[in-house]
Amino acid sequence: AQSVTQLDSQVPVFEEAPVELRCNYSSSVSVYLFWYVQYPNQGLQLLLKYLSGSTLVESINGFEAEFNKSQTSFHLRKPSVHISDTAEYFCAVSERGGADGLTFGKGTHLIIQP
Amino acid sequence: DADVTQTPRNRITKTGKRIMLECSQTKGHDRMYWYRQDPGLGLRLIYYSFDVKDINKGEISDGYSVSRQAQAKFSLSLESAIPNQTALYFCATSDVHSYNEQFFGPGTRLTVL
Secondary structure, eight states: OOEEEOOOSEEEEETTOOEEEOOEEEOSSOEEEEEEEEOTTSOEEEEEEEOSSOSEEEOTTSOEEEEETTTTEEEEEESSOOGGGOEEEEEEEEETTOOSOOEEOOOEEEEEEO | OOSEEEEOSEEEEOTTOOEEEEEEEOSOOSEEEEEEEETTTEEEEEEEEEETTEEEEOTTOTTOEEEEEETTEEEEEESSOOGGGOEEEEEEEEOTTTTTOOEEOOOEEEEEO
8 A cells, every 4th residue: 555645735935936845655566656736626637747767757837856766755846936836736656557546645735925 | 628527516415315426538548536535635535447347445435336337437426425525526537558647527516514
């Protein structure tokens, strides 16, 4: 079984400042890792994913996440945030080769202050 | 057009009522899932299905049942709704070749009074 910990339930940052949303996972097997974003009153959209290969993965809107196996982490970063980045961000894990759903963290609410 | 649709989008019902939430997809995926989202708890898996003959319980299946009527349709039922089933419900799909990446519907907000 896997578990995901998102330590910060809310992260307030000023517009154009950098941000890091933390995610740690626990698993006895190799995993796939995902970040999903939920904008207000919407469903979840995939932001980025780590499957294999390069440990640094990037999204089209400037976010990046780095898989760190030794620290069992998959932190999400953006060098300069915008008001439009205000959303709930969920880290999720799946057993490599598994198909029985994703295990989600509790989410981090990113609040962008003007 | 949305690839994963859910009906209804909002529903208010009373304790003890039977209610069905429906999910349809046009992505051609074999795998379908139902999750519930509660504030501060993230998403938790209720049921999942790999095909019309394969239904599996998730983490929190008690009080729920499902039906996979076709490859494209997966319904969630609450036989006798209770207030602590008030939540946001999401349907998701996954392709066998997509490394368990899931594609979500817009959600159904259910309130049980």
